[in-house]
Amino acid sequence: MRHWTLDDIDWGAFDRAKTDEDTVRIIKAASMVEFNGNDYARYLEKVFAGDAVFIKAAWDWAEEEVQHGEALRRWAELADPEWDFDEAFKRFTEGFSLPLETDASVRGSRCRELIARCVVEVGTSSYYSALRDSTDEPVLKQICGNIAADEFRHYKLFFDHMKRYRKTEKPWLVQRMKVAVGRLIEGEDDELAYAYYAANKIPGPYDRKACIAAYGSRALPRYERGHVQLATNMVMKAVGVKPQSRVGQFSNRLAWRAFDRRRRQLQEAAPGF
Numbered sequence: 001m002r003h004w005t006l007d008d009i010d011w012g013a014f015d016r017a018k019t020d021e022d023t024v025r026i027i028k029a030a031s032m033v034e035f036n037g038n039d040y041a042r043y044l045e046k047v048f049a050g051d052a053v054f055i056k057a058a059w060d061w062a063e064e065e066v067q068h069g070e071a072l073r074r075w076a077e078l079a080d081p082e083w084d085f086d087e088a089f090k091r092f093t094e095g096f097s098l099p100l101e102t103d104a105s106v107r108g109s110r111c112r113e114l115i116a117r118c119v120v121e122v123g124t125s126s127y128y129s130a131l132r133d134s135t136d137e138p139v140l141k142q143i144c145g146n147i148a149a150d151e152f153r154h155y156k157l158f159f160d161h162m163k164r165y166r167k168t169e170k171p172w173l174v175q176r177m178k179v180a181v182g183r184l185i186e187g188e189d190d191e192l193a194y195a196y197y198a199a200n201k202i203p204g205p206y207d208r209k210a211c212i213a214a215y216g217s218r219a220l221p222r223y224e225r226g227h228v229q230l231a232t233n234m235v236m237k238a239v240g241v242k243p244q245s246r247v248g249q250f251s252n253r254l255a256w257r258a259f260d261r262r263r264r265q266l267q268e269a270a271p272g273f
């Protein structure tokens with residue numbers, strides 16, 4: 001069930017004077033990754049074969065992700081009427097595909113797959129919250145607010161199903177942490193970097209490291225400490241560590257320091273495109 005549609009967005013309030021090139025570039029990339037949501041639902045359908053309740057939820061989830069892509073696409077087209085989404089999306093899907101041709105979770109089990117899904121939704125919920133809070137452009141603010149609310153709901157969805165599988169699979173804390181940390185590191189994966197490359201017609205062959213820096217140096221400065229803190233707490237909850245515990249508080253400080261360091265590294269390494 002969708003909680004909003006494109007018609008709920010006040011497109012007429014778009015204010016070009018409040019847009020900037022960097023924001024337009026990262027929104028173009030994000031729109032394509034979101035629009036690709038159905039690919040992941042197809043994969044989840046195979047991994048969770050037999051679990052009809054979850055499969056139905058996964059397709060509803062994908063429908064919302066695709067809508068995120070559509071809303072961001074429309075905003076990017078308002079900001080840059082010359083931009084050709086279809087052409088950029090073709091370039092993106094031709095050069096990048098998710099390793100999803102498998103019947104078992106690439107994470108090793110259904111519970112672990114769901115922990116990884118929680119981590120992804122932590123990433124998106126905090127990112128769109130940060131974008132909403134850092135932009136003055138009213139339409140983008142509204143879109144990102146709506147998307148962030150969806151992403152928090154997605155986290156809850158995967159979290160609830162994860163708890164169900166945790167009861168039977170009983171993975172150890174170390175295994176749960178391994179999945180979460182692994183997925184966090186992959187946060188900087190090819191998908192967004194390649195989407196940035198394809199969306200912004202970067203000349204020459206794809207340079208993974210440069211594109212990660214190009215995207216990250218524009219995206220990470222939008223986060224405030226509160227966004228990172230909430231995200232860290234959500235990851236801990238998914239893993240089964242209490243954020244209020246000593247380990248939790250220590251992890252929170254560590255996560256902020258690591259985030260801040262990475263942000264500076266990416267800004268220093270940022271290429272000219």
Ligand SMILES: [Fe+2]
Binds near residue numbers: 065124147151
């Ligand atoms: Fe999304």
Ligand SMILES: [Fe+2]
Binds near residue numbers: 065
């Ligand atoms: Fe989501």
